[in-house]
Amino acid sequence: MKKSIYYFAFVLSFVTQFAIAQVKILEKGKANETNSIKKEQVKLEIPQNQLATIKETYNWNKEKFLIVNFKGMRHACNYDIYDDLVNAYNQYEKPAFAKMDLTNCRNVFLYADVQYAKPILDKKTHYEDVGHYFLKHYFNDLSTCTGVMVINQKGQYLLANEEYSTFTITKMIENLSK
Known part of the structure; x- marks a missing residue:
């Protein structure tokens, strides 16, 4: 039981970190696109x-x-x-x-x-x-x-x-x- 709780917590932590990383990538992508517009x-x-x-x-x-x-x-x-x-x-x-x-x-x-x-x-x-x-x-x-x-x-x-x-x-x- 303890093992499955630890496993669940680990997976949840990993998924959360991955989701946060994806949001940062999207924000960075929008920032880069906005910057390229400013150049133009x-x-x-x-x-x-x-x-x-x-x-x-x-x-x-x-x-x-x-x-x-x-x-x-x-x-x-x-x-x-x-x-x-x-x-x-x-x-x-x-x-x-x-x-x-x-x-x-x-x-x-x-x-x-x-x-x-x-x-x-x-x-x-x-x-x-x-x-x-x-x-x-x-x-x-x-x-x-x-x-x-x-x-x-x-x-x-x-x-x-x-x-x-x-x-x-x-x-x-x-x-x-x-």
């Missing part, structure tokens, strides 16, 4: 003639924000970002964005490596990066696999040249609304 708080601006072209090319009209979900060149990544794009979009990206309030947003997915993106390109939500404009001007780090850019109607934008989450996008929209 400097609003930069797209020249008006280029902004007009972006609006026309990607059918951005009345929405306050354009969210550009970018995938770089396949050879630049150490993993295959173009592997089974349609399934990956339907299983991961689409459900994640469905939880966000995108009422005033135009959300598009741009692909630099058109050869591998053909199965998903529809010119409604999924587009090629025409002339590699975004690759050349904004996502030009040679190791860029993915990134996100949020642009407001004035042409001000914030950029995350890395893996990102819906939290990142929400914070960018908030910062561009100020």
